[in-house]
Amino acid sequence: MELQRLRSLALLFLHEKSLEPAGGLELDDAMRTRIAALACRPILDLGLDYYDNFISVIIYPEEFLVRNRESVDEAGVVHTRDEILSGEAWEQGPVILAWQDVDASGRGNGYDVVAHECAHKLDLLDGDMNGRPPLNRGMRADEWAESFQTAYNDLIRRLDLGEEPWLDPYAAEEPAEFFAVCAEMFFDIPDAFRTEYPALYAQLAAFFRQDPARSFDAIVRDHPSYSSSAR
Ligand SMILES: [Zn+2]
Secondary structure, three states: OHHHHHHHHHHHHHHHOEEEEOOOOOOOHHHHHHHHHHHHOOOOOOOHHHHOOOOEEEEEOOOEEEEEEEEEOOOOOEEEEEEEEOEEEOOOOOEEEEHHHHHHOOOOOOOOHHHHHHHHHHHHHHOOOOOOOOOOOOOOHHHHHHHHHHHHHHHHHHHHOOOOOOOOHHHHOOHHHHHHHHHHHHHHOHHHHHHHOHHHHHHHHHHHOOOHHHHHHHHHHHOHHHHHHHO
16 A cells, blocks of 8 residues: 555656756666655655755766865865765755666665665755754644654764764764754665664654654565564
């Protein structure tokens, strides 16, 4: 049932968005479908309108080099550097992805570059990339902030202690990255994410209007062998 809904939404996505291969990539139908399905998973219960802030998805074969990227530090000094990226999302403009990373995404390893970049786009819906998308009716900003802060502090504390954090340390860069990395975990390893950060999981479930860990529970319940082999 959910798969059917995802399929329909992915078709609509492919109809409305423009998937543009770059860097010599040959994009076939199976690849287009995979990109669309991964992109639609976060908005399955929100609707395609949530992606009104982009039309194009540009796909490179591998990680791509962005030259002369400018950033402004806290002192107001502009720095220029080259960056190698697996994905990128701007407030205005396309989502950019590396196919190699799309291919590795959504396979239950806690990695999903498509969910990550799409989460940035959702975050940007209110104009600010600050780790907080526009909350749904009935959600409370203070509860969102508290659950995020608690999990964020926990990650920083573990990094300071030199512990191997289960969450990509990149999430500690800034709140926007934290939100995007958590969105990856929420969809790709929901059961583990819910165990680590239950309050934050509940907030993301309220925002995305989905409860992927519950579907995971059902899979484990229906296939007992899964739980012993997969964990
Ligand atoms: Zn990011």
